[in-house]
Amino acid sequence: MKIIACIKQVPDSEAKVKAENGQITWGESPLVINPFDEFAVEGALLQKEAYGGSVTALCIGPESARDALKHALAMGADEAILISDPALNEIDSVGAARVLAAAIKKIGDADMIMFGRQTLDNGSGLTAAQTARVLGLPMLGLVGQIKVQDGSVRVERVTEEGRQTLSTKLPAVLSVVQSIGEVRYPSFMGIRKASKANIPVWSLADLGVEAPATVVKRTELMNPPVNETKVEMIAGETPEAIAEALVAKILAEKVL
Numbered sequence: 157m158k159i160i161a162c163i164k165q166v167p168d169s170e171a172k173v174k175a176e177n178g179q180i181t182w183g184e185s186p187l188v189i190n191p192f193d194e195f196a197v198e199g200a201l202l203q204k205e206a207y208g209g210s211v212t213a214l215c216i217g218p219e220s221a222r223d224a225l226k227h228a229l230a231m232g233a234d235e236a237i238l239i240s241d242p243a244l245n246e247i248d249s250v251g252a253a254r255v256l257a258a259a260i261k262k263i264g265d266a267d268m269i270m271f272g273r274q275t276l277d278n279g280s281g282l283t284a285a286q287t288a289r290v291l292g293l294p295m296l297g298l299v300g301q302i303k304v305q306d307g308s309v310r311v312e313r314v315t316e317e318g319r320q321t322l323s324t325k326l327p328a329v330l331s332v333v334q335s336i337g338e339v340r341y342p343s344f345m346g347i348r349k350a351s352k353a354n355i356p357v358w359s360l361a362d363l364g365v366e367a368p369a370t371v372v373k374r375t376e377l378m379n380p381p382v383n384e385t386k387v388e389m390i391a392g393e394t395p396e397a398i399a400e401a402l403v404a405k406i407l408a409e410k411v412l
Contacts, residue, residue, distance in 0.1 A: 166190045188227075
């Protein structure tokens with residue numbers, strides 16, 4: 157079985173995002189593999205262990221995104237591919253889906269394409285479905301369990317209302333959730349192997365596609381207004397005196 161796990165590099169979850177000079181910045185916060193995409197890699201590795209085959213990690217991003225791919229390799233992915241092009245700096249989910257679909261076709265013969273349920277930086281959770289649409293493949297979302305048999309995949313979806321069981325023919329696109337299993341820690345040997353891995357970089361020209369016309373357009377970007385508050389302690393010799401002072405303060409501030 158040939159599985160492709162699509163991942164993304166995002167700011168650490170502790171990052172404080174703000175606007176500076178009309179641009180989004182997260183300060184000195186490190187960039188990491190999207191935590192939800194770790195479950196996509198874990199799900200892919202579980203299928204490889206159960207049915208054999210290979211796992212390829214695929215990522216759109218700048219050169220720094222190599223670190224996210226190395227994390228996937230350290231977890232156990234067999235190979236990794238980075239799609240990097242200046243024309244993709246402001247890409248939206250529709251454009252990303254078209255580029256990912258082109259890369260998936262270039263890799264060829266994928267039985268299963270896996271995504272995390274969403275990303276920390278965007279959070280739309282649309283790229284998996286949009287990629288499936290471009291590829292013309294069935295898509296199963298919110299997947300918590302996977303079973304492959306006779307050229308079909310049977311999954312258990314985890315929803316707010318309960319659990320659903322669905323199946324479809326392979327190849328297919330899956331978006332997985334945390335119920336897929338606990339994410340494994342990269343082993344020491346995996347980290348060493350990943351550090352020496354050769355990660356090919358594909359440009360839009362390599363994929364034979366033009367720069368997507370759908371990009372994020374921001375006419376103005378600013379920080380939300382700061383809500384300043386202050387605390388005043390009301391003291392008194394007795395509870396009654398404190399209550400009277402509090403009532404007087406409330407009336408003076410015209411709260412009531």
